[in-house]
Amino acid sequence: MLCYAFCATSLASQRPQPFDQQLRDNQQRLESIRRERSDVEQELERLRTQVHSLSDELANIERQKETTNRIVNELDRQIYALSDQIDRTTVDLLLAQNALAEKRAVLERRLVDISKRGALYGYQVLLAAESFGDLLSRYKYLYLVSRQDRLLANDMSKLQRRIGRERQTLVDGRDALGRRKTERTEELDRYLSLERERQTSLRETRRSAREALQRLSELERDEKGLNDRIVALERARREAEARGAATAAAAITTADLGQLDWPVQGRIVYQFGTATGPNNTRIPWHGIGIAAPAGTPVRAIAGGSVSLAGPLGTYLFSVLVDHGGGFYSFYGSLSDVSVARGERITKGQILGHVGGGSSDQGPHLHFEIRGQGGIALDPVNWLKTRR
Numbered sequence: 001m002l003c004y005a006f007c008a009t010s011l012a013s014q015r016p017q018p019f020d021q022q023l024r025d026n027q028q029r030l031e032s033i034r035r036e037r038s039d040v041e042q043e044l045e046r047l048r049t050q051v052h053s054l055s056d057e058l059a060n061i062e063r064q065k066e067t068t069n070r071i072v073n074e075l076d077r078q079i080y081a082l083s084d085q086i087d088r089t090t091v092d093l094l095l096a097q098n099a100l101a102e103k104r105a106v107l108e109r110r111l112v113d114i115s116k117r118g119a120l121y122g123y124q125v126l127l128a129a130e131s132f133g134d135l136l137s138r139y140k141y142l143y144l145v146s147r148q149d150r151l152l153a154n155d156m157s158k159l160q161r162r163i164g165r166e167r168q169t170l171v172d173g174r175d176a177l178g179r180r181k182t183e184r185t186e187e188l189d190r191y192l193s194l195e196r197e198r199q200t201s202l203r204e205t206r207r208s209a210r211e212a213l214q215r216l217s218e219l220e221r222d223e224k225g226l227n228d229r230i231v232a233l234e235r236a237r238r239e240a241e242a243r244g245a246a247t248a249a250a251a252i253t254t255a256d257l258g259q260l261d262w263p264v265q266g267r268i269v270y271q272f273g274t275a276t277g278p279n280n281t282r283i284p285w286h287g288i289g290i291a292a293p294a295g296t297p298v299r300a301i302a303g304g305s306v307s308l309a310g311p312l313g314t315y316l317f318s319v320l321v322d323h324g325g326g327f328y329s330f331y332g333s334l335s336d337v338s339v340a341r342g343e344r345i346t347k348g349q350i351l352g353h354v355g356g357g358s359s360d361q362g363p364h365l366h367f368e369i370r371g372q373g374g375i376a377l378d379p380v381n382w383l384k385t386r387r
Helices: 002-014 019-048 054-117 122-127 132-243
Strands: 268-270 273-276 282-285 288-291 297-299 304-311 317-324 327-337 350-354 364-370
Touching: 019 054, 054 132, 132 304, 132 317, 132 327, 304 327, 317 350
Parallel strands: none
Antiparallel strands: 268 288, 273 282, 288 364, 297 350, 304 317, 317 327, 327 350, 327 364
């Protein structure tokens, strides 16, 4: 009895926090990491709904892999802890069952002794005392026998309840262990899926980088072609001025700063100057991009002569208008042109319609204003301020 009491006290002092509390703490840690991964997934969805670099998506997938790996590590830790908890619970259950078997053996011997000696009535024992001292001894004996029987019954009840608790803890632990192993399998599958997605995204990033470099090369080539055309027009204009030939009055002058009508209404999708393109490339824009629904009419900002009307590489269908005095306006990313080269146009005349639906910016108009010598000017400074 003393040995069992000592073992029970020792086990109770070494027992960790309650199993239910462990499960709650473990679940909270998992939920915390999963919330972090959910935030990263939502960030990826936001990236996919706007123009972004594939490198950003790749970095997002890397963060998802990192959080998924942390979840797997947490599940491994919990599986190990649950396995250890199941082992301890199994040992406790065996000890409790052994202790109950010992108590039952004691009870059986007690019942055998009672059956051999027959019924023992307390008043008979007390009345058979030969002296007062003998009476006290007999009373103490009866008290100790009844007390021992009550303790034996209480100990058996406690052991039975303990065995029930340990068995339930064991069932709960095995259920939790099964769930954690299933979750770990799912998380590993998810990790492998993210790895495949990462490899795909990496290939897409490399392909996108090659395409971006190719597009930049094409843009530089087309930009050079446009500049060459404007330089040729400027050379012809200056030669005409040197010969004293009569030229048409300029339709645009510096007095028109902030007074010109917009060629098409819409928000600006890229500004004049150098901007960051896909995969951290640098794109020099000599004009602005104005977003507008595909097919929207594009109108001339001033009168002049059409110097170019047709396809121009990455600018798609384009129109270049010479306004005289060394000023030019350029309209790119059109789906078609409504004017012809050499045609005289008037302010507000339709030159073509918005295209560029397959570009990164979606349907838009690429619009430039060039000054004397072909210098690119910021169109926003020349167009009317919108309210």
